[in-house]
Amino acid sequence: MRLVAAQSLGDSPVSGKGSHTGDGMSHYDGEIFQTLLQRDGLGSNIVVDILTAAYGSVWIATEGGATRxxxxxxxPKVRITDVVTDEHHGSVQALSIPSTLLAIHFEARSFKTHPANMQFVYRLRGHDETWHSTREHFVEYDGLDFGQYTFELRAIDRDLTYSTEAATVSIDVHPPYDQWALVGLVIVALAFAGVSGVYARRRRDIALTRELEEEVQTAREMQMRLMPERTPGPARL
Structure with a gap:
């Protein structure tokens, strides 16, 4: 963890030196910045020096005095408080929705971290495998494809400690029900067309069979008419 007297979260301050800008002290784990301010226990937001002591302690010299x-x-504990589409679904673990627009609201609890200083990392598996960070307490998605997704969320407190268990919600985005009805009608129509085709072929087969039977019967009758009515007797010399 790198400790710095903060100038701003976007600058590159030097570890262990004060900036006198009133932005407190920031620390960085390679991914996330967190900042300690007077509301978190510093003597002042103006940091003049930082000293790392034994056993992980840090002494922070400010204009208002030294802080250990x-x-x-x-x-921290993290949980999803609401999933919003065209209605509020509340805190759920799984959801099937016909909307491609949704917002996910969440919160975290920590006895030592001010709510405004809490950060979150999140991702929507099935849409984007990359973890993103935010200080907001909600994220929004728009234009999702139909399919299955899993939203994962972790909280990060002021000490850059991550929540051990991620809050998750499984989301199944499906077509609206009116589209399902249209699909159902198409399937029924195709099935009816298939049955009608089978029935028509069956009728043609029956008609052809009857026609062949009639032709065979006609041939037999013609053969019988060609045969003599009496059996010829023995020839006389």
Whole structure:
């Protein structure tokens, strides 16, 4: 973890030196920045020096005095509070929706981290496998393809401790029910056309069989008419 006297989250400050800008102290784990301010226990937001002591403690010299900071690895709890489409679905673990637009709301709890200082990382598997970070308490998705997705969420507290268990919700995006009705009508029509075709072929086969039987019967009758009515007797010399 890198400790810096914060200038701004977008700058590249030097570890262990004060900036006198009133932005507190930031630390960085290679992915996420977190900032400690006076509301978190600093003597002042103006940091003049930082000293790393033994056993993981950090002394932070501010214009309001020195503050001892010791990170505590107590994972925050995170949960999904609501999934919103054209209605509120509340806190659910699985959801089937006909909408490609949705918003997912969430929150995290930590006894040592101010709610405004909590960060989150999230991803929507099936749509994007990359983890993204946010300080907002909701994310939105628009234009999702029909299919199955899993939303995963973790919280990060002021000490850069991640929640051990991710909050998840499984989402099945399907066509609207009126489209399902149209698909059903198409399937019924195709099935009816198939049955009608089979029935028509069956009728043709029956008609052809009858025609052949009639031709055979006619041939037999003609053969019988050609035969003599009496059996010829013995020839006389």
């Amino acid at each position: 900071y010791r990170p505590v690895t107590s994972p």
